[in-house]
Amino acid sequence: MKNNKLWSLLVFALMLSFNSCVEDDGIDQDSDCPQLSFTQDGKVLFADFEELNNLEVYEWFVNDELVETENLQDQRDNKLDLSTYNPGTYNVCIKAETPDCPNGAEFCKEIVIEDENNESCPNLAYSREGDYLIADFEGIDTLGFYAWQVTGEPLDNESIIENEGLDFQGDNKFLLTNLQPGTYTICLISESTTCTQAEPFCKEIVVENTNNETCPDLSFIVEGTLMFANFSGIDQLGVYTWYVNGQLVETEDLQNQDRDNMLDLDSYNPGTYTVCIKAETTDCPNGTEFCVEVVIPEPQSIDCSVFDVINYKDTIAIATALSITDIDPNSIIWTIDGTAITPITPRVARLQDHVNQSGTYEICYKAVSQTCGTLEKCITIDYQG
Numbered sequence: 001m002k003n004n005k006l007w008s009l010l011v012f013a014l015m016l017s018f019n020s021c022v023e024d025d026g027i028d029q030d031s032d033c034p035q036l037s038f039t040q041d042g043k044v045l046f047a048d049f050e051e052l053n054n055l056e057v058y059e060w061f062v063n064d065e066l067v068e069t070e071n072l073q074d075q076r077d078n079k080l081d082l083s084t085y086n087p088g089t090y091n092v093c094i095k096a097e098t099p100d101c102p103n104g105a106e107f108c109k110e111i112v113i114e115d116e117n118n119e120s121c122p123n124l125a126y127s128r129e130g131d132y133l134i135a136d137f138e139g140i141d142t143l144g145f146y147a148w149q150v151t152g153e154p155l156d157n158e159s160i161i162e163n164e165g166l167d168f169q170g171d172n173k174f175l176l177t178n179l180q181p182g183t184y185t186i187c188l189i190s191e192s193t194t195c196t197q198a199e200p201f202c203k204e205i206v207v208e209n210t211n212n213e214t215c216p217d218l219s220f221i222v223e224g225t226l227m228f229a230n231f232s233g234i235d236q237l238g239v240y241t242w243y244v245n246g247q248l249v250e251t252e253d254l255q256n257q258d259r260d261n262m263l264d265l266d267s268y269n270p271g272t273y274t275v276c277i278k279a280e281t282t283d284c285p286n287g288t289e290f291c292v293e294v295v296i297p298e299p300q301s302i303d304c305s306v307f308d309v310i311n312y313k314d315t316i317a318i319a320t321a322l323s324i325t326d327i328d329p330n331s332i333i334w335t336i337d338g339t340a341i342t343p344i345t346p347r348v349a350r351l352q353d354h355v356n357q358s359g360t361y362e363i364c365y366k367a368v369s370q371t372c373g374t375l376e377k378c379i380t381i382d383y384q385g
Contacts, residue, residue: 033101034058036094043085043113047078047094058096087113124188124201126174133174133205135164135188140172145190148174149200152184165190169222171292177215177284179207215284216240218277222294223310223318225268227275228348229261230316231290240279244268260344270298302326304372309365309379318348324369331368336361351383358384 036058037049047058047070060068060080070076080092093108122139124146135146144167150160164170174186187202216237220229227242229252242250242263252259265273276291302324310318332346336354343349355361364378 032098033103033105034096034098036096036105036107038080038092038094038107038109040109040111043081043083045080045082045092045111049107052078055096055098058094061093061095062090064091064093082111082113085113089113121190121198124190124198126188126201126203128205131175131177133176133186135172137188137201142166143190146198147189149187149189150174150179150184152182154180154182154184169292171290175215175217175288176205176207177288178217181207183207215286215288216279216281218279218288218290220263220275220277220290220292221316221318222275222292223347225265225294225296226318226345226347227263227265227292227294228316228318229277234261237279237281240277243276243278244273246274262345262348265294265296268296270296272296299325302369302371304369304375307367307372307375307377309363309377311363311379311381316348316350324372324375326370327367327375328369331366333364333366335364335366338362351381355383 034051034055035049036047038045038047040046045060053072056072058070059066060070062080062082062085068080070078082090082092090111090113091108092111093106095104095106097104122137122143124135125137126133126135128134133148140146143165145163145165147164148160148162150162151157162170162174164172184205184207185202186205187200189200190198216233217231218229218240219231220227229240235254237254239251239253241248241252244263244265250263252261263275265275273294273296274291275294276289278287278289280287304324307324329346332343334341334343334349336351341349341354344353349363349365351361351363360380360382362378362380364376366374366376368374
């Protein structure tokens, strides 16, 4: 009996000792760790926890990558700026270790960076009609700039870029007949101050061999009421024609001395006109065309500030005086480096008609207006020949 009592006392003592150990192990080992946290204001995160000013060092992590260390000795700012990060979702954490918290503490949040610029970006799109790709997305009439981007093996890994939009007075079309037969990736791209990351619209386009037809790539510049044909190979194209609203109005023939590659709508009433140039050649028996919608505005009061000279492709200078209607044509003087020249028309001068070597030239246009007096503007052109 005495042995049994002794054994019972030993068991009871062991149970007390075990219970005491369990209670000690239940103490919160993280109670001495700093309770970290941060707040968000737009794309900037601010550390704002209670022990911030007593914590010597803590660190910022983005997607588990250390991006910044905040040290009390370095005049830290206790913030993380995410304004340079691309739109997306990021896991952002602040972490710290102290002598009382050797295993470390952390606080994490999912931070979403919105794409603010894309709010005003249109959804680019185009469709194919025969030999043309036609841009036909909503908002096309308000977009200052977009472009066709063409890549593919037939281009030897190079790209073709054709600018469109209000700033370039484009026709919203891309002509496929100028491409060699093959498969291309053709995209619409856009970038502007209000739309820096528009989503490109791309398609695989197959260009087939149609009797080896090769058509000239026609184009012209619109300056007020003046259309000026300006495309590669114009001096080798024997004949092409101007149309206004589908009606033939002028034929440009290399055999005629009065060919000026221009069409002036100055005599047309205010309104919107579809102006086209068309051509057929032996290599292009089905013909090709280039069209632009041209708006002739209602007459306005004279604004002397619109007097200007514009350089096109380092070869053509056009004087713009769109609302200065009382300029005396006999007063107009063009000069190149101070030497008077004879322009193509009173408002258009072509540098290559007057210089024969590359270099920098100053072109000046001077005229007299009854309302504005003597007007003069000069531009400098780096001519490549």
